[in-house]
C-alpha cells in the first residue's frame with residue numbers, strides 16, 4: 016500500500032484502532048500519527064482511541080490522542096483503522112469510520128476480511144506495527160516512530176517469543192533498536208511492571224482457576240464484585256491469560272472478566288493444537304490462531320461449557 020498516494024489531497028485524517036487498546040494498537044496508531052504529521056504538516060491528523068494506560072506515556076505525541084471521541088470534525092476525508100478486525104471494535108470511533116469519505120484498513124488479524132475501501136491485511140505479520148514498518152518505509156522512520164513501532168512488535172510477540180515471531184520480525188526489531196532508544200526500559204515499564212493490585216489479582220486468578228478436560232484446559236475469571244473490591248479495570252488483567260497458559264499440560268487457557276452483569280469479555284490462548292480464532296469467530300469475536308477473544312452472556316460456568324464443547328471438537332474428544 017502506498018499510503019502517501021492514498022492520502023494525496025486529503026486534509027482531515029482520523030487514525031483509530033480497537034477498543035481497550037493494547038501495545039500494538041497504541042503503537043501503530045501513534046507511529047502512523049507521527050509519520051503523517053511529518054509528511055502532511057498542513058493536514059489535520061487526529062489519533063482517536065480510548066486513553067492508553069499511563070505506561071505508554073513514553074511514546075512521543077501521545078497527549079494528542081482524542082480519547083473523548085469529540086474531535087470537532089464529523090466527516091473525515093480519510094479514516095485509517097489499525098489493528099482492528101471488525102468495525103464494531105472501533106467502539107466510539109466507529110461512527111467516524113462510517114462517515115469517512117475514504118476508509119483505509121491496515122491489520123494483521125487473520126479474521127479481518129479486508130472491509131475497507133482500501134485494505135492491507137497481512138495475517139503472517141506478527142503485529143500491525145510490523146505491517147506499518149513496510150507501509151511507512153524505512154526511509155521515513157525516525158527514533159520516535161521507531162519506538163512506537165517497537166512497542167507494538169514486542170507486545171504482540173511477547174517480546175519476540177510467540178510463534179508469530181518470524182525472521183522478518185527479528186530483522187525489523189533489530190532495525191528499530193538501532194535508532195538508539197532505551198528498549199530495556201520500554202520492556203520493563205510497558206510489559207513486565209505490575210502494580211501491587213495487578214499482582215494480587217493475578218495471584219487470585221491462579222489460585223482460583225479451574226482445570227478441566229484432563230488438564231488440557233484452564234479457566235479463571237474476575238467478576239464485577241472482585242473488580243469493585245480492587246477498583247480494577249480491564250487494563251489490570253493484562254498478562255493473566257498468558258500466565259494461565261504456562262501451566263504444564265494445558266493446551267488452552269481461558270480468562271474472562273465481567274463487563275456487565277453476567278456478560279463476560281473472554282480471552283483465549285492456545286499452545287497451537289487448538290485454533291482459538293475459529294472458536295472466537297463462532298461467537299462473533301476474532302483474533303489469531305493462538306490468541307483470540309469474544310464477548311458472551313451467561314455465567315462463568317455456562318461460558319466455560321460452551322467453549323469446552325468447541326475445544327473438544329477440535330481435539331477430537333467426545
Ligand code: 5GP
Nearest residue numbers: 100101282283300301302306307308309310
Ligand atoms: P485479548 O485476549 O488479548 O483481548 O485478544 C487477543 C486477540 O484477539 C487480539 O488480537 C484481539 O484483537 C482479538 N480479540 C479479542 N477479543 C475480540 C473480540 O471480541 N472481537 C474481535 N474481532 N477480536 C477480538
Ligand code: MN
Nearest residue numbers: 039098143171
Ligand atoms: Mn495486533
